[in-house]
Amino acid sequence: MAILSARRVLFPVLAAALVLAGCSGAFVDRRREAGTLKHVGNSLPGRPVVCYNGWTSTPEQVRDLATRACADAGKVAVPVRQKAGTCPLFYPVAAEFKCVSREEAVLAGPRRQP
Secondary structure, eight states, rough: OEEEEEHHHHHHHHHHHHHHHTOSSSOOOOOOOOSSOOOOOOBBBOOOOEEEEETTHHHHHHHHHHHHHHTTTOEEEEEEEEEESOOOTOEEEEEEEEOOOOOHHHOOOOOOOO
């Protein structure tokens, strides 16, 4: 009887842990229409959008993803804005960035980071 009771408790706990583990982190939303170059995600070349969950991601993770996306073109990421409702359910916040040259980033000055 005790083993059966332990299984009833353990299974939901493990299932919840797996679901939450899959929902952690952040990603650059680069989704495209299958077989085409048409963007269906929020990101565009030179304007990465990082979808993230504020409970499971840090601002540093979000900035690092945007920085890596812009580094491909030899540019740096500058935050533009944040909004909700345009990313998948478990990553509800979209942090929008634009890729600019280092000189432009210096001229723009420090900005509030997501």
